[in-house]
Amino acid sequence: MGISNFKDAVNFINQGNYERFEYEHAKNSEGQNEPYLYNPQKESQNFSQAYDYLVNVRKLNPQIINYLHQEGLIKQDKKKYYFFISS
Secondary structure, eight states: OOOOSHHHHHHHHHHTOSOOOOOOOOBOTTSOBOOOOOOGGGBOSOOHHHHHIIIIISOOOHHHHHHHHHTTSEEEBTTSOEEEOOO
């Protein structure tokens, strides 16, 4: 691709000369889209690793992360991945 720095990446994106990726939803035996089934059993009560990553690595505002977590909009699972909840 020839992208070696941020400026090259921005130019590549702005040119728009790339193929679009189309995500294919999981299908059931009738060929219909399968809905995602959220399993709250996989949630962790510990949010510390997600918080550490989002605040200290990604440099997101800690007040925003705390607010989203307190509102139940961002959580951590037992595998220590974070995820956002939307309706």
